[in-house]
Amino acid sequence: QSVLTQPPSVSAAPGQKVTISCSGSSSNIGNNYVSWYQQLPGTAPKLLIYDNNKRPSGIPDRFSGSKSGTSATLGITGLQTGDEADYYCGTWDSSLSAHWVFGGGTKLTVL
């Protein structure tokens, strides 16, 4: 059971838009920055979004992030078949046992 809750799967057609949610609490998302990672099959995760909504150099603006309260959302527009991957949210949890936490991951299928 992950501390951050993501839907197990989402799907959409090429060219469409999809959003992936990440729900947490005041000890994690509510008071810390959220980052998002894309993991293509058989590869290491890749940073897509940091500080809730910033994109590292080289990440297209089709990918966006937002945060409201204790939830965060990753948005992907203009879906491509190459976007099929697992997506993870992550953040620091500032509870007594402070540590980094990740969501359980969301499998994106581009139909």
Added chain:
Amino acid sequence: QVQLQESGPGLVKPSQTLSLTCTVSGGSISSGDYYWSWIRQPPGKGLEWIGYIYYSGSTYYNPSLKSRVTISVDTSKNQFSLKLSSVTAADTAVYYCAINRMDAFDIWGQGTMVTVSS
């Protein structure tokens, strides 16, 4: 551009200690305001943060693994290492080293599969 490469045994026996090394290239492990990290992923499952060591030497561990984990840095070799003791089959996973620089893990190694089995 900094790159990371994990290395170590691919098979460890139950109750023994898992030892992995991450070699840093393209930059010095002594420089920068970085957290040198270990993250693992059991087969077919999600990511689990193991812990990290700050460039100053301070360590931070996942509470669920803290009693069994040690992360250290060898500046002379530009490497950092993971030791996980008393392993069981539940520790079978792909182990990644990564750098946390912007309150996010922005550089990752390719990962190394470690199987715990007799």
